[in-house]
Amino acid sequence: xxxxxxxxxxxxxxxxxxxxxxxxxxxxxxxxxxxxxxxxxxxxxxxxxxxxxxxxxxxxxxxxxxxxxxxxxxxxxxxxxxxxxxxxxxxxxxxxxxxxxxxxxxxxxxxxxxxxxxxxxxxxxxxxxxxxxxxxxxxxxxxxxxxxxxxxxxxxxxxxxxxxxxxxxxxxxxxxxxxxxxxxxxxxxxxxxxxxxxxxxxxxxxxxxxxxxxxxxxxxxxxxxxxxxxxxxxxxxxxxxxxxxxxxxxxxxxxxxxxxxxxxxxxxxxxxxxxxxxxxxxxxxxxxxxxxxxxxxxxxxxxxxxxxxxxxxxxxxxxxxxxxxxxxxxxxxxxxxxxxxxxxxxxxxxxxxxxxxxxxxxxxxxxxxxxxxxxxxxxxxxxxxxxxxxxxxxxxxxxxxxxxxxxxxxxxxxxxxxxxxxxxxxxxxxxxxxxxxxxxxxxxxxxxxxxxxxxxxxxxxxxxxxxxxxxxxxxxxxxxxxxxxxxxxxxxxxxxxxxxxxxxxxxxxxxxxxxxxxxxxxxxxxxxxxxxxxxxxxxxxxxxxxxxxxxxxxxxxxxxxxxxxxxxxxxxxxxxxxxxxxxxxxxxxxxxxxxxxxxxxxxxxxxxxxxxxxxxxxxxxxxxxxxxxxxxxxxxxxxxxxxxxxxxxxxxxxxxxxxxxxxxxxxxxxxxxxxxxx
Numbered sequence: 001x002x003x004x005x006x007x008x009x010x011x012x013x014x015x016x017x018x019x020x021x022x023x024x025x026x027x028x029x030x031x032x033x034x035x036x037x038x039x040x041x042x043x044x045x046x047x048x049x050x051x052x053x054x055x056x057x058x059x060x061x062x063x064x065x066x067x068x069x070x071x072x073x074x075x076x077x078x079x080x081x082x083x084x085x086x087x088x089x090x091x092x093x094x095x096x097x098x099x100x101x102x103x104x105x106x107x108x109x110x111x112x113x114x115x116x117x118x119x120x121x122x123x124x125x126x127x128x129x130x131x132x133x134x135x136x137x138x139x140x141x142x143x144x145x146x147x148x149x150x151x152x153x154x155x156x157x158x159x160x161x162x163x164x165x166x167x168x169x170x171x172x173x174x175x176x177x178x179x180x181x182x183x184x185x186x187x188x189x190x191x192x193x194x195x196x197x198x199x200x201x202x203x204x205x206x207x208x209x210x211x212x213x214x215x216x217x218x219x220x221x222x223x224x225x226x227x228x229x230x231x232x233x234x235x236x237x238x239x240x241x242x243x244x245x246x247x248x249x250x251x252x253x254x255x256x257x258x259x260x261x262x263x264x265x266x267x268x269x270x271x272x273x274x275x276x277x278x279x280x281x282x283x284x285x286x287x288x289x290x291x292x293x294x295x296x297x298x299x300x301x302x303x304x305x306x307x308x309x310x311x312x313x314x315x316x317x318x319x320x321x322x323x324x325x326x327x328x329x330x331x332x333x334x335x336x337x338x339x340x341x342x343x344x345x346x347x348x349x350x351x352x353x354x355x356x357x358x359x360x361x362x363x364x365x366x367x368x369x370x371x372x373x374x375x376x377x378x379x380x381x382x383x384x385x386x387x388x389x390x391x392x393x394x395x396x397x398x399x400x401x402x403x404x405x406x407x408x409x410x411x412x413x414x415x416x417x418x419x420x421x422x423x424x425x426x427x428x429x430x431x432x433x434x435x436x437x438x439x440x441x442x443x444x445x446x447x448x449x450x451x452x453x454x455x456x457x458x459x460x461x462x463x464x465x466x467x468x469x470x471x472x473x474x475x476x477x478x479x480x481x482x483x484x485x486x487x488x489x490x491x492x493x494x495x496x497x498x499x500x501x502x503x504x505x506x507x508x509x510x511x512x513x514x515x516x517x518x519x520x521x522x523x524x525x526x527x528x529x530x531x532x533x534x535x536x537x538x539x540x541x542x543x544x545x546x547x548x549x550x551x552x553x554x555x556x557x558x559x560x561x562x563x564x565x566x567x568x569x570x571x572x573x574x575x576x577x578x579x580x581x582x583x584x585x586x587x588x589x590x591x592x593x594x595x596x597x598x599x600x601x602x603x604x605x606x607x608x609x610x611x612x613x614x615x616x617x618x619x620x621x622x623x624x625x626x627x628x629x630x631x632x633x634x635x636x637x638x639x640x641x642x643x644x645x646x647x648x649x650x651x652x653x654x655x656x657x658x659x660x661x662x663x664x665x666x667x668x669x670x671x672x673x674x675x676x677x678x
Contacts, residue, residue: 025626025628025629026628026629026632030632030635031628031631031632031635032631032634032635034611035610035611035614035631035634035635036614036627036628036631038610038611038612038614038615038631039614039615039617039618039627039630039631040615040618040627041611041615042351042352042353042354042355042615043316043609043611043612043615044351045206045207045315045316046314046315046316046612047312047313047314047315047316047352047355047357048082048083048204048206048208048234048235048266048312048313048315049079049080049081049082049083049310049311049312049313049349049352049356050081050082050083050084050085050235050237050266050268050289050310050311050312050313051076051079051081051083051084051085051268051308051309051310051311052084052085052268052269052270052287052288052289052299052307052308052309053069053072053073053076053084053085053086053270053306053307053308053309054086054087054270054271054272054273054285054287054299054303054306054307055068055069055071055072055086055087055090055273055306056068056273056275056304056305056306057087057090057093057272057273057275057276058093058275059092059093059095059096059276059278060092060093060096060099060105061093062091062092062105062108062109062111062112063108063112065090065091065092065093065112066091066112066115066116068306069086069090069091069116069129070115070116070119071306072084072086072306072308073116073119073120073123073125073127074119075308076125076127076308076310077123077124077125079308079310079352080124080349080350080351080352081125081310081349082124082125082126082204082208082349083125083126083127083128083204083210083235083237083268084125084126084127084128084308085128085237085238085239085268085270086127086128086129086130086239086270087130087239087240087241087270087271087272087273087285088130088141088143088214088215088239088240088241088271088272089130089131089132089141089241089272090129090130090131090239090272091109091112091113091129091130091131091132092105092108092109092131092132093272093276094130094241094272094276094283095241095276095277095278095279095281098170098171100132100139100171101132101139101171105132106132106134106139106189106190107190109131109132109133109190110188110189110190110191111190112131113129113131113144113146113151113191113194114151114191116129116146117146117149117150117151118149120146120147120148120149121148121149122149122347123347123349124347124348124349124350125147125349126145126146126147126202126204126210126345127145127146127147128143128144128145128146128212128237128239129143129144129146129239130142130143130144130214130239131143131144132171132172133154133156133188133189133191133196134188134189134190135156135178135185135186135187135188135189135195135196136173136178136181136185136186138172138173138177139171139172139173140156140157140172140173140175140178140196141156141157141160141168141171141172141214142154142155142156142157142196142214143155143157143212143214143237143239144194145200145202145212145343147202147345147347148345148346148347150193151191151193151194152202152343152345153194153195153197153200153202153343154188154194154195154196154197154200155175155196155197155199155200155212155214156173156174156175156178156196156214157172157174157175157214157215157216157217158174158175158176158214158217158220158224159174159216159217159219159220160172160174160216161215161216161219165243165280165281166216168216175196175198178196178198179198183195199211199224199227199228199231200212200343201228201231201232201233201342201343202342202343202344202345203342203343203344203345204345204348204349205344205345205346205347205348205349206348208234208235208315209232209233209234209235209342210233210234210235210236210237211225211228211229211231211233211235211236211237212228212236212237212238212239213225213228213236213237213238213239214238214239214240215238215239215240215241215242215271217238218238218240218255218256218259218269219255223259225238225259225263225265225267226262226263227331229263229264229265230263230329230330230331231330231331232330232331232342233265234265234266234315234318234319235265235266235267235268235313235315236259236260236263236265236266236267236268237267237268237269237270238256238267238268238269238270239270240269240270240271240272240286241271241272241276241283242271242283242286243281243282243283243284244282244283244284244301244302249284249286249301252269252271252286252288253288253295253298256269256288256290256295257290257293257294257295258293259290260290260291260292260293260294261290261292261293261294264292264318264321264322264325264328265291265292265318266289266290266291266292266313266314266315266318267288267289267290267291268288268289269286269287269288269289269290270286270287271283271284271285271286271287272285273285273303273304273307274302274303274304275304284301284302285299285300285301285302285303285307286299286301287299287307287309289309289311289313291313291314291317291318292317292318292321296311296313296357296358297309297310297311297356297357310356311356311357312352312355312356312357313357314357314606316606316607316608316612317606317607317608320606320607323607324607355619359616359619359620360620361594361598361620361621361624362542362594362597362598363597363598363601363602363605364540364542364543364597364601364658364660365542365543365546372546372550373550375543376543376546376547376549376550376551377550379539379543379547379657380414380415380418380547380550380551381418382655382657383415383535383536383538383539383655383657384415384416384418384419384422384535385419385422386533386535386654386655387399387415387416387419387510387533387535387655388419388422388423390508390532390533390653391419391423391508391533394508394532396506396507396508397420397423397425397426397429398429398430398431398502398505398506398507398508399416399419399420399429399430399431399507399508399509399510400430400431400433400498400501400502400505400507400508400509400510401413401416401430401431401432401433401457401498401509401510401512402432402433402435402494402495402497402498402512402528403432403433403434403448403449403451403452403459404434404435404440404444404448404512405434405441405443405444405445405446405447405448405451405567405570406444406567406570407541407544407545407548407567407568407570408512408513408514408517408536408544409448409512410451410548410564410567411512411514411535411536411539411544411547411548411551412510412511412512412535412536413430413432413451413452413455413457414455414547414548414551414557415510415535415536416430416510416535417430417455417456417457417556417557418551418556421556427455427456427457428456428457428458429507430452430455430456430457430458431457431458431459431460431501431505431507432448432452432457432458432459432460433460433462433494433497433498433501434448434449434452434459434460434461434462435462435463435464435493435494435497436461436463436464436465437463437464437465437468437490438465438468438490443566443570444570447563447566447567447570449461450560450563451560451563451564451567454559454560454563455557455560460501462497464490464493464494464497467493468489468490468493471489471493472485472486472489477489487524488524488527491523491524491527491528492524492526492527494527494528495509495524495526495527495528495530495531498531502532508532508533509531509532509533510531510532510533510534510535511528511530511531511532511533511534511535511536511537511652511654512528512531512534512535512536513528513529513534513536513537514536514537514539514540514541514544515536515537515538515539515540515541515600515657515660515661515662516540516541516542516593516596516597516600517541518537518644518647518648518651518662519596519600519637519640519641519644519662520590520596520637520640520641520644521640521641521643521644521647522586522590522640523647525646525647525650526650529647529650529651530650530652531652532652533652533653533654534651534652534653534654535654535655536654537651537652537654537655537662537663538654538655538656538657538658538661539657540593540597540600540601540658540660541593541596541597542593542594542597545568548564548567548568549564549565549568551564552564552565552568571585571587590636590640591632591633591636591637592625592633594621595617595621595625595630595633595634595637596633596637598613598616598617598620598621599613599617599633599634599637599638600637600641600660601660602616602617603641604660604662604667604668605659605660609678610634610638610678613634614630614631614634617630617634618630638678642670642674642675642676642677645670645671645672645674646672648662648663648664648668648670649664649672651663651664651665
């Protein structure tokens with residue numbers, strides 16, 4: 001069995017890991033064997049493989065279309081797809097116009113449904129294909145579900161566009177007009193055993209449910225897919241014939257993303273291709289697979305060759321999202337007259353070994369430079385505005401900050417200055433304490449002092465070596481052994497000085513610890529852990545350096561741009577032990593932050609079990625970290641995250657920045673006595 005792979009390969013951002021070490025291979029004792037095994041094992045039942053297929057349709061030539069659709073079904077089966085969706089009216093072509101009502105065409109469609117149904121036998125693939133069907137002496141624009149060698153169900157289109165280039169009411173009857181008719185009148189002419197349903201939810205052998213919308217249904221104010229999702233469908237497929245006009249593709253993509261996010265589902269959208277372009281309309285064959293508001297796969301518009309766009313959707317993540325949301329409620333029978341029948345397809349699709357989706361190694365950091373810059377700018381504005389309100393609430397225009405020359409305190413200083421500028425207050429209202437200790441380096445000390453002065457802050461240098469010696473002697477410490485007491489004494493002394501200075505000047509102590517440190521408990525309780533308002537608390541470490549780099553490009557920080565760039569290039573260090581040469585590096589001690597941020601994101605945002613986190617990390621960081629290294633640091637993350645809840649329970653206020661947050665007042669509550677839960 002081959003090693004799983006990501007469909008897009010590995011996407012890494014070199015700047016996000018500039019200081020991340022490639023650690024020495026861990027020893028066996030450092031690696032949890034269960035986590036190690038999980039790195040290379042695809043979790044069972046978590047992902048569902050779906051596909052959107054765009055055949056080369058010949059309008060009106062049903063026999064040719066059946067053969068071409070059948071070839072794509074075979075390809076889908078070979079790629080272990082569970083659900084494959086074809087475009088609207090794919091059996092005859094959407095632009096067939098008045099010929100759609102001809103009995104020769106409709107008879108060929110009925111025969112084609114039977115032939116395609118037989119093609120699904122033994123494949124484990126559920127096929128959804130568009131076709132005109134004769135029911136109740138009318139014609140409907142329908143989607144037919146084929147599986148296990150038979151046609152298991154069909155639904156009719158509800159909203160029939162009859163405007164501009166569309167005039168479907170000329171030929172078709174809406175599903176609304178079929179409501180209440182006796183089941184016998186909804187039997188499809190020419191396809192024994194098939195009837196059009198008022199609503200249909202198909203359950204696959206693994207328990208996943210999917211349902212169907214048809215084109216205009218999703219553009220309507222009340223899309224049927226909302227009720228279908230609330231009725232249990234975790235995947236909604238849309239068979240479409242959406243033509244191309246300028247700007248429509250962007251709107252279509254937004255619509256699909258929004259529908260998947262609104263319903264917390266996977267949404268598979270498939271539109272007919274360019275071979276159906278006719279008269280005044282041109283079709284592009286748009287294929288979009290979205291999952292809870294994010295596009296996970298797309299086809300190539302205007303492709304002249306057949307397309308099969310395959311993606312694995314994360315069903316477990318969708319279920320977590322629905323459980324997590326108090327506004328997500330199941331459909332009550334009284335809410336909608338539609339009768340939803342659940343159909344089971346008994347033959348399972350073979351479980352794939354690989355993973356057909358991109359796994360983002362840096363989920364907090366957008367790959368696109370423009371989006372990354374926009375996000376960083378918004379973070380500064382968000383945090384600065386939160387600080388202004390906090391200062392106004394405290395009745396002060398002064399802030400006190402410990403400036404170390406490291407990334408986090410630099411970001412906090414930028415945020416405070418931005419807040420003072422926005423509020424129209426003088427920058428001298430920021431008091432920066434530079435508090436070098438026994439292990440502080442000349443580089444960070446110089447950068448801190450220069451940064452504070454050139455920002456226009458009030459800078460005070462307070463050396464803590466003598467204070468540390470006195471405090472250590474008072475508790476019977478030899479003042480030499482670099483143990484936890486030695487380190488934490490320095491951290492708590494710095495906090496004491498900040499708090500006392502805040503009292504002296506009548507200001508607010510601004511915290512600097514970031515989200516990643518909080519997750520790992522990489523802070524001294526009642527030391528750097530404490531402040532009066534922490535502007536960095538919602539920002540992960542992998543994003544911090546990008547926010548600082550973004551600020552360096554602003555005109556208002558032009559004077560300090562050189563020092564900002566040097567700080568970005570400085571290795572992350574607490575500078576609590578050593579001889580001032582930055583030998584104490586955080587990532588050597590707790591592991592690479594890019595790994596920990598990935599673990600944090602998957603655990604909190606998606607509710608992933610550690611085994612799933614290990615598997616996805618193995619894909620995302622393939623070629624950078626080996627399996628044992630990933631398992632080692634994941635074990636460290638789980639232990640530290642669990643043991644550090646007592647620190648998070650005592651957090652000061654700070655602005656929530658993203659969907660992953662750890663404040664006990666808002667997003668994350670956990671007993672500090674939690675044992676091993678993984």
